[in-house]
Amino acid sequence: MDNDVRLRLAREATASMPNIKVCDIEMHLPVPSYTLNTLNVLKEMYPTVEFTLIMGSDNVLCFDKWFGYKEILDSFPIIVYPRPGYDATELIRTKYPSMKLLSEVPLFNISSTEIREKNVYN
Numbered sequence: 001m002d003n004d005v006r007l008r009l010a011r012e013a014t015a016s017m018p019n020i021k022v023c024d025i026e027m028h029l030p031v032p033s034y035t036l037n038t039l040n041v042l043k044e045m046y047p048t049v050e051f052t053l054i055m056g057s058d059n060v061l062c063f064d065k066w067f068g069y070k071e072i073l074d075s076f077p078i079i080v081y082p083r084p085g086y087d088a089t090e091l092i093r094t095k096y097p098s099m100k101l102l103s104e105v106p107l108f109n110i111s112s113t114e115i116r117e118k119n120v121y122n
Contacts, residue, residue: 003027036068039076052077060088060096073098082107 007024014020025041026033035053042051053076055063060080063069072078078099080088084107092099 034067036066036072039072043075050077052079054079054081056081056083056086057088057101058083058086060091060099061086063096081105 003024007022007027010022014022023042025045026038029037029041039051039053042049053072055078057080066072073096078096080092080099080101082088082102082105089101092101
C-alpha cells in the first residue's frame, strides 16, 4: 500500500482519538525502515515524551530477529497485544520480563500485514 494512503487511513482511523497522534516520520527515514531508528528519531525530536512500542504477540515470537532488539528492550517500554494463535506468555515471562502483556482485551483475527496485502484502498 502506498505510504500516502497508509498515512491517510491512519489519520482517518484516529480522527476521533485526541490522545493519538499520527506521525509520518518513518516516511522520511532511510529504507529499510527499522523500528529502533524510528524510536530513536522520535526520542531525539521529543526528548520529554516517553514513547512506548505496542506490538502483537506474533511479533514477540520473532523479536530477537529485529534490528537492535536489545536496545529497544533497554530503551523503550513495550506493550504486547495478544493475537489469536500466538501465545507469547511464557516467552515474555522468561525472556522479556520487561514487556507488558495486555489481558482482557478484544482479540482481532487480522494483522496489519494482512490489511496492507488486501490493498483495498489503492
